[in-house]
Amino acid sequence: MWQYQKALQYPVKIKQPNAKLAKMVITQLGGPDGELGASMRYLNQRYTMPLRELSGLLTDIGTEELSHMEIVSALVYQLTKGLTPEQLEAQGFAPYFVDHTTGIYPVAASGVPFSAEVFQSTGDAIADLHEDLGAEQKARKTYDNILRLADDPDVRDVIRFLRAREIVHYQRFGEGMRLLQDKLAASSPWPKNPYAFNPSFDHECWKHKGRKEK
Template identity: 35%
Template sequence: MFTHNKRLQYTVRVSETNSGLANLMLEQFGGPQGELAAACRYFTQYLAEDDPGRKDMLIDIATEELSHLEVIGTIVAMLNKGAKGRLSEAMEAEAELYKNISGAGNDSHVTQLLYGGGPPLTNSGGVPWSAAYIDTIGDPAADLRSNIAAEARAKIIYERLINCTDDPGVKEALGFLMTREISHQRSFEKALYSMQPSFPPGKLPGMKEFASVYYNMSDGEAGERGPWNSEPGFDYREAQPAVDGGSGMAEVGLMKTEKAAIDQLAIRTRSDPQSDPCTGAELGMDPASGPGGDAAKTSSPAPKPGSTGSSGRGSKSKP
C-alpha cells in the first residue's frame, strides 16, 4: 500500500522560467539514469528479495526515488510555466511565439508543443522512457553492484545539471537529489559487503586455472601494469589461442543423418577457387581502371538482345 504526502520531500524554488533548462532536467525524469528508472529497478528487486533487511532497504529507497521523481518533475513543470501559458493562450503574435519556443534551445520546443510544458517520460533528447533501462538479474550480489553503479551515474548527471544553471533554488534542489544518490550508494555497498562471500556473484565458482589470469590482448608497446593485472593477484600472460590445451577449432557432434546432410550442402554450395567469373558490377566498369587493366580493353562486350554477330548494329538475319 502506498500513501502520498502532498508536500515535496524537498522544497523547490525556481527564480524564473526557462524551458531550455527544463528540457535538460528531463534526463533525470525519463532518462536511463533518472528517478523513474531507479524506482522501478529497486521496486522489482524488492518484490523478489527474500532477505528481510535488504527487502526493507529496497522498498524504502524505491519509494524515496518516487519522491525524487516528483521533485524533478515539479522543477520541469515550474521551469516550463512561462512557455505553457504563452502557448496555451496564444498571448503573442505568431512570429514572436515561434521565436520564443524555437530559440530556447535543447529541442525544448518539442516538449512545449507536444506536452504543453508538462514533464513527459522522455530523456532530454525526446527518447521515450523504456523498461529496458531496468537491468535487474535476480542475484543480490550482482544487483547491488548494478545499483551502486546506477547511483553513481545519476550523481554525475546531477552534477552536470547543477553546472548548467545559475538559479539558486534549482541548484539547491538538485544538490539535495545529488546528495541522496551518495547516501543510497553507501546503503547498497553496506548491504553488499554484509554478504560473505559476495564475490563472485552467483553460486558456481570459477575455473581455478583461469580465475586469476590476466591476458595481454594488445600488441605493440608494453602496456601499463598495476594491481588490475599484476602479481600476486594476477598471473600476467601474453595472449594465446586454445588456452585449454585443445585444438582451438570449433567442434560439434553430429548424428550420421545430420553429417550426411551437411556434407551434401557443402558439395552443393562449394565455390571454385580457380574460377574468375565476370560480375554484374564489372560489366559497366571502365576497362582501363577495372580488373584486368589493358587486357579488359580487348574483351568483347556482351551482345545486346536482338543483335547478331559483332557488328553491333542489331541487324536481323534474313530467312
C-alpha cells in the first residue's frame, strides 16, 4: 500500500509563468526518460527480483519517482497558470492547449503522449538492472539539456535537485548490481560467467548457495 503526504519532496515556487519552458519541462513527466516511465519501470520490475534487497530498492526508488512526477507536474502547472490564450499561443503552447487546456497530461517535449514502450520489465534481474542504470543516466541527460536551455532561476533550482537525485539513484542501482553479481559469483555453477543466465528464472544459478570463492 501507499500513503500520500501533502507536501512536495522539493518546493516549487515559480514567479514568472513561461509556457515555452513548460513545453520543455513536461518531457520529464511523459517523455521517454521521464519520471512516469521511471516509476512504472521500477514498480513493475520489483516482483521478480531474486534478492529482497533489490525488491526494496526498486520499491523505494519507484516511490520516489512518483514524488518527482508531482514536482514536474507542479512546475508545468505553475509555469502555465494565469496566462491568456493569446499568451499561451505566442509562447508555442497552442497545440497542447487545444487538447488539454492547462490540465496536466503526460507527453514528451515533442507532444507524443506517454507510452509504456519507453520501459521494459524483462523478468531478468541482470537485464532490468542494466536498464535501470541506463535510465538514470538518460534522465540526468534530459535535466542537463533543460539546464542548457532554461534561464529562469526558480525553474533551474528545482531541475538541479531532480538531476542530483538521478545521480544518487544511479549510485544505489550500481550497489544493487554489485550485490547481485557477488552473490551470483558465489553460488552459480558457472562462477566465471554467472551473467550468462537469468537469475530471476533459472534456479540453477543459485545451486551452490554459500560456496566460498577460491
